[in-house]
Amino acid sequence: MVYLGGKAADLAEARELVTENLRNGEALEKFKVFVASQGGNPAVVDDYSLMPQASRQQDVLAEASGYVTEIVADDIGVAAMLLGAGRATKESVIDLAAGLKILKKVGDPVQKGEAIVRMFANKADFGPAEKLIQEAYSIGSERKEITLIHGIITD
The missing domain is CATH 3.90.1170.30 (Pyrimidine nucleoside phosphorylase-like, C-terminal domain)
Structure with missing residues (x-):
């Protein structure tokens, strides 16, 4: 999706971008924003007992x-x-x-x-x-x- 969306020149670069975003926590933070935008509690991402x-x-x-x-x-x-x-x-x-x-x-x-x-x-x-x-x-x-x-x- 990263490659198809034009965010990377090739699949290798796309894989590097995805890996880095997973490693540095940016992907998790975006997921929390997604949960909140859907009316959910983003704290459940860090504490499953809230589910x-x-x-x-x-x-x-x-x-x-x-x-x-x-x-x-x-x-x-x-x-x-x-x-x-x-x-x-x-x-x-x-x-x-x-x-x-x-x-x-x-x-x-x-x-x-x-x-x-x-x-x-x-x-x-x-x-x-x-x-x-x-x-x-x-x-x-x-x-x-x-x-x-x-x-x-x-x-």
């Missing part, structure tokens, strides 16, 4: 041992929405304390009964979200190698 905390949490456990071979992102997103972290309709209210913590990613080893996702909510019923998360995760006997770079686009 809303869910009254309940529950782990989703692996149904088998092996390696995580696939995670269906759409199902994970719908599960988060069911917990209150997203909107089903434009009138839906978002619960800022609700959400998911992904504990196991594609390629990770997992044992049956081990936590793969932690759900956070103020609702009493985790069932539908847990079912979707279980369906979203595929566990196989062989580790799947992850392709991080699929290709390079040049001019």
Whole structure:
């Protein structure tokens, strides 16, 4: 984005600018301004305990041992929405304390009964979200190698 926005002559310079802004704290300060401009409390950037905390949490456990071979992102997103972290309709209210913590990613080893996702909510019923998360995760006997770079686009 730095390069495409004309702030750097090439990708190497863009990477240097981004790295320097992360290192010197300028990026973090800009993020605080962004949070404040959206009506949020910029102090949460330095103190996560200021964030809303869910009254309940529950782990989703692996149904088998092996390696995580696939995670269906759409199902994970719908599960988060069911917990209150997203909107089903434009009138839906978002619960800022609700959400998911992904504990196991594609390629990770997992044992049956081990936590793969932690759900956070103020609702009493985790069932539908847990079912979707279980369906979203595929566990196989062989580790799947992850392709991080699929290709390079040049001019």
